[in-house]
Amino acid sequence: MKKRDKVRFILEELERMYPDAACSLTLDGNSFHFLVRAILSAQCTDKKVNELTDTLFEKYPDILDFAAAEQKVLGEEIRSCGLFRAKSKAIIATSFILAERFGGEIPSSSEDLISLPGVGRKVANLIRGELFGIPGIVVDTHCARVAKRLGLTSSNHPAQIERDLSACIPKDKWITLGHRFVAHGRALCAARRPACDHCSLGEVCLYANRS
Ligand code: SF4
Known part of the structure; x- marks a missing residue:
C-alpha cells in the first residue's frame, strides 16, 4: 500500500x-485555567489534574491569585500531581509573566507560549489547538x-x-x-x-x- x-x-x-x-483536560471557558491544567498534566493523568484543579481554582481563581501564591504552599496543594516543586514554581512565574507582559491574556504564538515557564512544545501546541483552533x-x-x-x-x-x-x-x-x-x-x-x-x-x- x-x-x-x-x-x-x-x-x-x-x-x-x-x-x-477530544481533549480530556477540562476546558471550563477560562483560558488561564486550561493553561494551569496543561502545566500540571506533565507526567500526571488528565483525570487527576481535573480533580485537583476543581478545588485548586476555588482558592486561586485567577492569574493574580497564583502570582501571589507562596510556592511552598502551592507545592503542597499540587503535590499529588508529581513534580510539584517545579510545577508550583513554573505556575507562579508564568502567572507573573502573563500579568506583566501579556496583559493577563494567554498568547497564541508558539514563541510566546514557549517563553512561559512550564510550557514546552507539547503544551504550546495543545494551547494553540484547544484555545485558538490553530493546527498543531x-x-x-x-x-x-x-x-x-x-x-x-x-x-x-x-x-x-x-x-x-x-x-x-x-x-x-x-x-x-x-x-x-x-x-x-x-x-x-x-x-x-x-x-x-x-x-x-x-x-x-x-x-x-x-x-
Ligand atoms: S493495537 Fe497498536 S500495535 Fe496493535 S495493531 Fe493496533 S495500532 Fe498496531
Missing part, C-alpha cells in the same frame, strides 16, 4: 473508532507510541515525530489526530500488550506485522 493510501486508511479508521475524541500535533507518550508502531515515524524524539507526522498528515487533521492517538493508546494500543487482535489497523501496522 502506498504511504498516502496508508495514511488515509489510518485517519479514516481512527475517525470511525473515535469519532468524538500534540506529541505525548500515546501519540509517540502509536505513530511509531504504525510506521508514521521512526523517531523517539517528540520534535522529529511532530515533523514526520506534519509531513504526511493533512493540516486540518492535526488537532483531532492527536486526540485520536491518545484515545487509541488508551483503548487498544497500550504500551504493554497492545490489543492487536481487536484493532482494525493491524494490516498497516509495523508492530503487528513484525517478524
Whole structure:
C-alpha cells in the first residue's frame, strides 16, 4: 500500500473508532485555567489534574491569585500531581509573566507560549489547538507510541515525530489526530500488550506485522 493510501486508511479508521475524541483536560471557558491544567498534566493523568484543579481554582481563581501564591504552599496543594516543586514554581512565574507582559491574556504564538515557564512544545501546541483552533500535533507518550508502531515515524524524539507526522498528515487533521492517538493508546494500543487482535489497523501496522 502506498504511504498516502496508508495514511488515509489510518485517519479514516481512527475517525470511525473515535469519532468524538477530544481533549480530556477540562476546558471550563477560562483560558488561564486550561493553561494551569496543561502545566500540571506533565507526567500526571488528565483525570487527576481535573480533580485537583476543581478545588485548586476555588482558592486561586485567577492569574493574580497564583502570582501571589507562596510556592511552598502551592507545592503542597499540587503535590499529588508529581513534580510539584517545579510545577508550583513554573505556575507562579508564568502567572507573573502573563500579568506583566501579556496583559493577563494567554498568547497564541508558539514563541510566546514557549517563553512561559512550564510550557514546552507539547503544551504550546495543545494551547494553540484547544484555545485558538490553530493546527498543531500534540506529541505525548500515546501519540509517540502509536505513530511509531504504525510506521508514521521512526523517531523517539517528540520534535522529529511532530515533523514526520506534519509531513504526511493533512493540516486540518492535526488537532483531532492527536486526540485520536491518545484515545487509541488508551483503548487498544497500550504500551504493554497492545490489543492487536481487536484493532482494525493491524494490516498497516509495523508492530503487528513484525517478524
Ligand atoms: S495493531 Fe496493535 S500495535 Fe498496531 S495500532 Fe493496533 S493495537 Fe497498536
